[in-house]
Amino acid sequence: MSSNGGNQDSTCGITLQTVRDSLIRQEDTIVFSLIERSRFPLNQPAYNASVASGSLAESVIREIEAVYAKAGRYENPEELPFFPEGLPPPASSPPKNETFLHPAGISININKDIWSLYFEKLLPLFVVGGDDGNYVPTAQNDLTSLQALSRRIHYGKFVAEVKYKDAPEDYEPAIRAQDRNALMKLLTFESVEEMVKKRVEKKAMVFGQNITLGSGDGNKTNYKIDPSVVSRIYEDWVIPLTKDVQVEYLLRRLE
Numbered sequence: 001m002s003s004n005g006g007n008q009d010s011t012c013g014i015t016l017q018t019v020r021d022s023l024i025r026q027e028d029t030i031v032f033s034l035i036e037r038s039r040f041p042l043n044q045p046a047y048n049a050s051v052a053s054g055s056l057a058e059s060v061i062r063e064i065e066a067v068y069a070k071a072g073r074y075e076n077p078e079e080l081p082f083f084p085e086g087l088p089p090p091a092s093s094p095p096k097n098e099t100f101l102h103p104a105g106i107s108i109n110i111n112k113d114i115w116s117l118y119f120e121k122l123l124p125l126f127v128v129g130g131d132d133g134n135y136v137p138t139a140q141n142d143l144t145s146l147q148a149l150s151r152r153i154h155y156g157k158f159v160a161e162v163k164y165k166d167a168p169e170d171y172e173p174a175i176r177a178q179d180r181n182a183l184m185k186l187l188t189f190e191s192v193e194e195m196v197k198k199r200v201e202k203k204a205m206v207f208g209q210n211i212t213l214g215s216g217d218g219n220k221t222n223y224k225i226d227p228s229v230v231s232r233i234y235e236d237w238v239i240p241l242t243k244d245v246q247v248e249y250l251l252r253r254l255e
């Protein structure tokens with residue numbers, strides 16, 4: 001709603017609580033998207049670089065991103081493309097987004113890292129090996145998962161901005177000194193991280209349980225993806241990368 005012009009210390013109604021609520025809601029999207037991708041086996045041929053524009057998965061994702069770019073998706077600072085090079089401009093000028101983020105941090109984009117992490121480390125943890133030939137739906141599900149992960153990780157910019165606005169006097173010395181370790185310490189809340197890890201594990205149990213109508217199925221609980229894997233994905237990658245984005249953002253906060 002605010003215009004492009006100023007309103008520098010407007011919070012746009014965003015608080016640490018609303019940002020954390022958004023991260024909690026995004027957990028649902030991430031857990032569901034991983035469960036959906038796990039319907040298909042690995043489908044390695046989708047990732048073999050056999051066509052001019054890379055693998056089948058890559059070329060499908062590039063084309064979809066071009067359509068999204070024309071429709072204006074990436075004008076929203078919460079949405080970042082995996083292949084930003086050469087994307088077409090939006091077909092019509094989009095409504096101006098609120099200027100909540102500090103301009104120097106808006107363009108931080110670690111999607112290249114998220115891309116290789118996803119294909120090299122994460123996928124093998126929650127899909128079975130094999131090839132069922134469903135390469136296009138597989139790529140489409142990959143994109144959904146990648147976007148959900150990317151949005152969550154880059155949401156660190158919003159988290160960082162709120163934390164900075166809440167206590168600039170705490171953050172400014174570390175920003176001036178460009179001290180990554182001090183910033184990391186300031187923005188870390190271990191108890192929150194513990195809750196996140198437990199909650200996503202529980203969500204994977206609830207969302208991914210196989211539902212049967214018969215009784216007496218008692219102790220036979222199997223899940224579509226292993227809940228402990230989801231917790232590990234958060235612990236080892238999602239949370240650390242969200243914090244890296246926060247640090248990168250804060251380092252530029254006084255530019």
Ligand SMILES: C=C(O[C@@H]1C=C(C(=O)O)C=C[C@H]1O)C(=O)O
Pocket residue numbers: 020159187188189190192193196238239240242243
């Ligand atoms: C996102 C936040 O910052 C940090 C990162 C967290 C995460 O990625 O879940 C959780 C707690 C903090 O250590 C936050 O404080 O909510």
